[in-house]
Structures are given as structure tokens and as C-alpha cells.
Amino acid sequence: MPIVKLQQVTYHYPFTEKPALQDINLEVEEGEFVAVIGPNGAGKSTLCYTLAGFIPHFYKGELKGIVEVDGVLAQDSDLSDWVLKVGLVFQNPFNQISGAKYTVFEEVAFGLENSGVPRAEIARRVEEVLQMTGIADLADRSPYSLSGGQQQRVALASILVMQPKVLVLDEPTSQMDPIGTREVFGVIRKMAEQGMTVVMAEHKVEWIAQFADRVIALWEGKIYLEGKPHEVLTDARLVEKGFGVSRYTTTARLALPRGLWQKERPLPVTLEEAVAGFSALRNARRKQG
Amino acid sequence: MNIQIENLSFRYPNGVLALRGVSLEIAPGEQVAIIGQNGAGKTTLVKHLNGLLLPTEGRVRIGDWDTRHYSVAKLARRVGYVFQNPDEQLFTKTVADEIAFGPRNLGYSGERIQELVEDALQLTQLQAMRTTNPYDLSPTWRKMVAIASILAMDTPILVFDEPTTGQDAASVAHLAMIIAELKRRGKTVVTITHDIDFCAENFARVIVMGGGQVLLDGHTRTVLGQTEILAQTYVDPPQITRLGLRLGLAEVVCTPQEFLDAFEKQCAA
Numbered sequence: 001m002p003i004v005k006l007q008q009v010t011y012h013y014p015f016t017e018k019p020a021l022q023d024i025n026l027e028v029e030e031g032e033f034v035a036v037i038g039p040n041g042a043g044k045s046t047l048c049y050t051l052a053g054f055i056p057h058f059y060k061g062e063l064k065g066i067v068e069v070d071g072v073l074a075q076d077s078d079l080s081d082w083v084l085k086v087g088l089v090f091q092n093p094f095n096q097i098s099g100a101k102y103t104v105f106e107e108v109a110f111g112l113e114n115s116g117v118p119r120a121e122i123a124r125r126v127e128e129v130l131q132m133t134g135i136a137d138l139a140d141r142s143p144y145s146l147s148g149g150q151q152q153r154v155a156l157a158s159i160l161v162m163q164p165k166v167l168v169l170d171e172p173t174s175q176m177d178p179i180g181t182r183e184v185f186g187v188i189r190k191m192a193e194q195g196m197t198v199v200m201a202e203h204k205v206e207w208i209a210q211f212a213d214r215v216i217a218l219w220e221g222k223i224y225l226e227g228k229p230h231e232v233l234t235d236a237r238l239v240e241k242g243f244g245v246s247r248y249t250t251t252a253r254l255a256l257p258r259g260l261w262q263k264e265r266p267l268p269v270t271l272e273e274a275v276a277g278f279s280a281l282r283n284a285r286r287k288q289g
Numbered sequence: 290m291n292i293q294i295e296n297l298s299f300r301y302p303n304g305v306l307a308l309r310g311v312s313l314e315i316a317p318g319e320q321v322a323i324i325g326q327n328g329a330g331k332t333t334l335v336k337h338l339n340g341l342l343l344p345t346e347g348r349v350r351i352g353d354w355d356t357r358h359y360s361v362a363k364l365a366r367r368v369g370y371v372f373q374n375p376d377e378q379l380f381t382k383t384v385a386d387e388i389a390f391g392p393r394n395l396g397y398s399g400e401r402i403q404e405l406v407e408d409a410l411q412l413t414q415l416q417a418m419r420t421t422n423p424y425d426l427s428p429t430w431r432k433m434v435a436i437a438s439i440l441a442m443d444t445p446i447l448v449f450d451e452p453t454t455g456q457d458a459a460s461v462a463h464l465a466m467i468i469a470e471l472k473r474r475g476k477t478v479v480t481i482t483h484d485i486d487f488c489a490e491n492f493a494r495v496i497v498m499g500g501g502q503v504l505l506d507g508h509t510r511t512v513l514g515q516t517e518i519l520a521q522t523y524v525d526p527p528q529i530t531r532l533g534l535r536l537g538l539a540e541v542v543c544t545p546q547e548f549l550d551a552f553e554k555q556c557a558a
Contacts, residue, residue, distance in 0.1 A: 039457040040429040091428070091455060094374060145303060148373060148451070149327030149483075174455040175373075177326040177483050179523035203457060206528065244458035247486060247528040251545040260549055260556070271528065275535045278552060282536070285556045 002027035003197050004051065004166060009065035011046060011055055020046040022221040024065070028199060030165075033192040035208040035229070036201045038218035039242050044201035045091060047218065048170040051199055052088035053079050070165055084115070087164035091171045091201075093151035096158070097143045104146070105130070105139040108158045115162075125161050132187055133157040134180075148175030156184065160191065167191060169200040185211045205233050205246045209269035217243060234267040248274035290317050290367060290445045292338065292477070296347035299333055307333040309501040310347070317445070318475045320468065322488040322509075325498035326523035331481045332373065334498070335448045338479065339368040351446065366395060369444040373451045373481075375428070375435035384426075384434050385410070385419040391442040402441075409437040412467055429460050436467065446477040453484040465491045489513055489527035489543040497522060514541035 009024040021043050028034050038044050049055045056063040057079040067074035070085055090096040101107040105126060112122045130136040135153045138146060143154055152175055159167065169188070173181040181204060189211045192198045202208055208215060208229055215232040217225040219241050225232050232238075234249050248268040255261035255278075262281055268274040292315040299308040307330045315321055323331050336342040337349045340361045349356045351367045369391075372378045381387045388409050392402045410416045413433040418426065423434045432452065439447060453461050461484065468491055471478050482488050488495060488509070495512040497505040499522030505512045513519070513526045516534065525531065533542040538555055542548040 039459055040455075041427055092374070092376075094376070142303075145301070145305070147327040147332065148454070171455055175327070175451065175483070177523040178485060178525045179520070180327060203455075242457070242459045247545060248532065251529065251532070251548055254545050255549055255552075258549060258553065260553060271531055271535070274532050278532070278536055282552075282556050 001030075003030045003070055004028035004199070005066065005068040006050070007066040007068075009050065009063070009067060011050060011064070012062045013046075013059065014061045016061075018221075020221055021050065024221075024223060026216065026223070028166075028197055030197050031192055031195045033189065033198040033211065033213045034200070034216060035212035035214070036199065036216045036218060037203065037205065037208065037232075037243060038201075038224075039244075041220075042218040043221040044218055045170050046221075048088060048168050048199070048201055050074075051166065051168045052086050053077065053082035054088070057082070083164075084162065085164060086166040086168060087159035087162050089152075089156050089159050089167070089169040089172045091174065093148065093155040093175075096155040097151065102142055103140050104135060104143055104154055107143045107154060108161055111158060111162045125163075129157045129161040133160065134183060149173075149177060149180055152176055153180075153184070156187075160187075164196070166197045166199065169198070169202075171201055171203065173202070173204065181207060203244050205244060206248070206270055209233055209246070219243075230266065230269060233269045246270070252277065290352040290477070291315060292446065292479075293350040294334075294337070294347070295349075297334075297337065297344050297349060298346040299330075299337070299342060300345045301333075307501050308337075311501075311503055312347075313496065313503060313506060315477060315479065317477055318472070319494060320472050320478045320492050321480070321494045321496060322492040323479065323481045323496045323498060324483070324485060324488055324522075324524055325504070329498040329522055330501040331498050332450055333501075335370070335450060335479060335481060338364075338446065338448055339370045340364040341370070362394075365391075365442065365444070367444055368446045368448060369439035369442045370448045371436050371439045371450060371452065373454065375423075375431040378435050378438070379423045379431060382422055383420050384415055384423055384437075387423055387434055388415075388438045388441045391438055395442060405441040405443055409441040412440060412470060413437040414463065429456060432456070432460075433463075436464075440467075440471075444476075446479070447471060449478070449480040451481050451483065453482050453487050461487055485513070485524060486527045486529070489530065497524065510541045510543060513543065 006024050006026040010019050011021040012019050036044050053074055098110050109122050109126045133153045133156055156172055173184050185207045212229050215229045238245055246269045252261045252267045265277050268277050294313050297308055297311045300306050325331055340356045343357055388406045389402055392405045423431055452464050468478055495509045504518055513530050529548050533548055538551045540551055542551050
């Protein structure tokens with residue numbers, strides 16, 4: 001049974017003629033990690049807002065079709081109930097941080113306080129999640145004194161601590177350094193393995209290929225391609241439409257006409273696949289030579 | 290106009306020592322990328338270039354001006370600064386007004402303001418959006434408005450704080466084009482970025498920061514091959530550089546083309 005179900009979803013922001021999402025059909029299984037890619041303006045954030053209930057409860061506009069999470073229709077639900085099931089990590093952490101708290105620890109505890117969780121349990125859960133997201137050393141700092149990437153970790157921690165069934169992330173690593181990005185992908189993968197359902201809008205295809213179960217490519221509000229990360233991310237149609245592709249894929253494509261990539265070999269997305277492919281070709285050539 | 294930073298240290302009022310003895314010089318017309326982990330001091334450093342922050346120790350000179358003796362408003366004639374978050378700098382009702390605000394405050398003539406605004410609109414491809422409210426635009430385009438509003442000030446030095454954040458492939462290519470045009474015009478460009486591949490493909494010089502210090506500073510190819518020092522500040526070499534290193538290529542490569550040329554040579558050897 002899928003936990004997330006979208007059927008024929010079409011959405012217009014207020015006062016717009018062109019739909020931001022059009023005829024979206026999407027089912028996500030419990031514990032699945034789905035990555036959503038697409039150029040800016042393709043509808044990635046809108047899809048995140050729809051899953052998180054901000055559409056239709058906050059943004060107004062016109063929503064058609066069925067949005068269902070865990071057996072409940074979005075239209076029938078209250079935003080305050082919905083957010084306990086679906087947590088959203090915003091693209092811009094400045095928009096997420098409450099402004100009501102003086103320290104990172106308090107900021108991360110904010111949601112639990114509002115849900116009436118006992119004090120001892122709050123402390124335990126906050127400490128655990130600060131460790132997990134690698135910001136335990138920032139616990140006493142003001143959220144506003146942190147760098148963009150550190151704030152993104154705080155934003156992630158403040159949602160993870162709520163233990164939502166469905167975790168929706170809108171480019172959660174956009175301001176992070178590369179190794180921080182890898183760590184965060186690792187944390188999110190682990191959450192998925194523990195049964196949390198993950199939908200993540202992201203540009204960083206090399207990491208998607210290593211961590212996600214499925215990729216949805218959005219284009220002008222519609223699902224353009226969908227499938228296993230490797231198949232989608234090496235599809236030539238992505239380049240035509242201006243999607244970001246891995247530089248390893250690009251390099252192998254350029255290598256093909258020069259006879260530097262084996263024709264029968266799938267194109268690489270990750271470093272390891274590229275190393276394996278180029279090494280194999282080099283060995284084959286050396287044997288011939 | 291050159292930038293001279295001598296033994297710069299900076300302590301925030303909360304006690305955090307964000308810069309520890311940074312010294313560097315940037316020549317007129319240079320294109321420099323600054324990379325390094327979150328919290329390394331990159332933004333703190335560039336905020337010293339237009340006087341938003343003043344040294345706790347050491348000094349910063351923009352041409353012959355010591356930043357301690359000139360107001361931020363004065364320094365704005367020499368250094369344009371594009372914030373990481375465009376929402377921190379946009380406030381007018383239309384894109385064109387926003388872009389005209391800077392040059393108007395620098396006291397340029399009406400005719401010159403108009404020229405500068407048109408030029409900035411064109412470079413950022415915002416012509417069709419000149420009468421739009423910046424807040425009706427997507428974050429990507431808001432970022433372009435923020436960039437245009439600084440371009441229009443026609444300063445000899447431009448600072449971009451993470452211009453690639455949250456941008457898709459097409460916008461990153463567009464940014465690269467803007468930076469190439471600024472180079473052609475002889476402008477100095479200092480850019481903070483986490484997009485190491487963008488850095489490898491568009492900048493000749495890279496400064497690597499970690500723990501408030503300069504860890505590496507030099508030619509892009511030389512710097513980006515130093516895997517171990519980069520790892521100290523949470524930076525991976527660019528994808529293509531890593532591929533070249535893993536395959537044991539003789540030279541450090543930064544672009545797919547360079548990689549393929551070097552790889553072909555290696556196969557033939």
C-alpha cells in the first residue's frame with residue numbers, strides 16, 4: 001500500500017493562468033526514497049508544498065485531483081494534523097527558523113514543545129537528532145549566527161525530531177559544502193531504511209544516483225521521466241530539456257565518438273561507475289596494443 | 290584597482306574568532322573563487338571588502354582606501370556586493386527600480402543610470418521582467434535581480450556570495466557567462482561558491498579557506514589537485530579532477546575535454 005498517493009493533481013497558484021503542476025500521478029511506498037529533479041520553475045517546490053499540505057491550506061489557489069497521505073485526503077485535513085504526518089524542510093532555512101528561540105537546541109525543540117511532548121522526552125529526542133545531523137557542537141549557538149549550510153542542518157534537525165511518516169525536502173543541501181552534502185544524504189538514507197518515506201527535490205544527481213530508490217524528472221509542471229535513478233539520470237532527453245546531468249555522464253558521452261567509452265557499457269552517473277568504465281577501456285586497449 | 294588584505298583577524302561580538310591572520314592580494318581584473326566548508330570564514334572575509342565588517346586586527350585596502358577610514362556608502366563606489374540571500378537586499382516595487390537604486394545613489398546622471406540599467410537587464414536576461422515586482426519572481430530570478438542591481442553600479446570590484454546556490458544547470462551556465470563578460474570588461478570578481486565544478490571551469494585562481502585561515506591560494510589546477518588539504522575543509526576536488534586522480538593521469542584535469550585528452554594520451558602510452 002502506498003503511503004503517498006497523488007491522482008490527476010493539477011494546481012494553479014492564485015491569479016495565474018498556467019498550472020504549476022499538471023496531471024501528476026504519483027505513488028510512493030512506505031520507506032521509499034524518491035528524488036525529484038527538474039530545472040528551476042519545473043514545479044519541484046510546488047510538488048513539495050502540495051505533499052506538505054501548504055497547498056491548498058496556506059497558498060490557496062486552485063487544487064484539483066486527489067492528494068492522499070496515509071489514507072487521509074489533504075482537502076479533508078487540517079494543516080495542524082497534516083504537519084505531524086508530513087514534515088517539510090524548506091529550501092531556504094531562513095524561512096524555516098522560528099525567530100522565537102535563542103539557541104539551536106531550543107529551536108529544534110520548538111515543534112515538540114508545541115505538540116505537548118514531556119520535557120524529558122524532548123531533551124532526549126533533541127540530543128539524539130543533534131548528534132545525527134552533526135550539529136551537537138552548535139547546540140548553544142543562536143540559529144541566526146550560523147552559516148547557511150549550518151542553518152540547513154538545523155532546519156533538517158527540527159523536522160526529523162518530529163518523526164514524521166513522510167519527510168519532504170526542498171533542496172536541503174543547496175548551501176552545504178560537498179562533504180556536508182554527502183553526510184546529509186547519508187542521514188536521510190538511514191531514515192528511509194528505518195521506514196520513513198522520503199521525497200526530496202534536489203539538483204545534485206551524483207548523490208541521487210547513490211542514495212535514492214527512484215527518480216522523478218519534472219518538466220513544466222508535468223512528470224517527464226520516471227524510473228530507477230540510473231536509467232533516468234543517463235537519459236539523453238534530460239540534456240535537451242536543460243536538466244542538470246552528472247559531469248561523468250557528460251564526459252562519457254563526449255568519450256563515445258572518440259572511442260574512449262565502450263559502446264555496450266551503460267553511461268556512468270557516479271565517480272565509481274566512471275572509474276570502472278574508463279579503467280575497463282584502458283585495460284582492453286592495452287591488451288590489444 | 291587592487292585588493293590588499295594584511296594579517297586580517299576578526300572576532301564577532303559573541304566571541305567567535307572567524308578570521309585568523311588572513312593575508313592576500315587580488316590584482317585588478319582577476320577572477321577569484323573562494324571555497325571551503327560552512328563556517329570557514331568565507332562570508333566574513335568578503336564582508337570586509339566593502340566595509341560591512343571592519344578588522345579586529347590587521348587591515349584591508351581597496352586601491353588606496355583603508356576600509357577603516359571610509360564608510361560603507363563610500364566603499365560602494367569601488368566594491369559591489371551581491372548577498373547570498375537576495376531577499377536581504379531587494380525592496381522596491383519593480384525590477385527596473387531595484388536596479389536603478391544603486392547607480393542613482395552613486396549620483397550618476399539620468400542618462401548614465403538608464404544606460405547602466407539597460408546593460409544590467411540585458412546581461413541578466415531580465416528585460417521582459419523590468420516592470421515586475423521582484424517578489425513575484427521565482428528565487429532564481431530574484432537572485433538575478435540582486436546581481437543586476439549590483440552590476441548597474443559599475444564598480445571595478447564585484448563580490449558574489451554563493452551565486453550558484455539553488456540554481457539549476459541553465460542558470461549556472463548563465464552566471465558563468467556573466468562572469469566571463471565581467472572579465473572581458475576588466476572587472477575584478479570575487480566569488481564564494483560550494484559548486485566546485487563551477488569553480489574549476491570558470492576561475493583561474495582559487496582560495497581555499499578553513500577555520501578562519503587561508504589553507505591554499507593559487508592557480509586552480511594546482512589547488513584543486515591537493516585532495517588532502519581540501520578534505521580538511523570539507524571540500525572534494527571537482528568531479529572531473531577526482532576522476533583523473535583515480536585513474537592516475539599525469540596531470541590535474543578540470544574539464545571533460547581536458548580529461549579526455551589526458552586519458553587518451555595515457556591509453557596510448
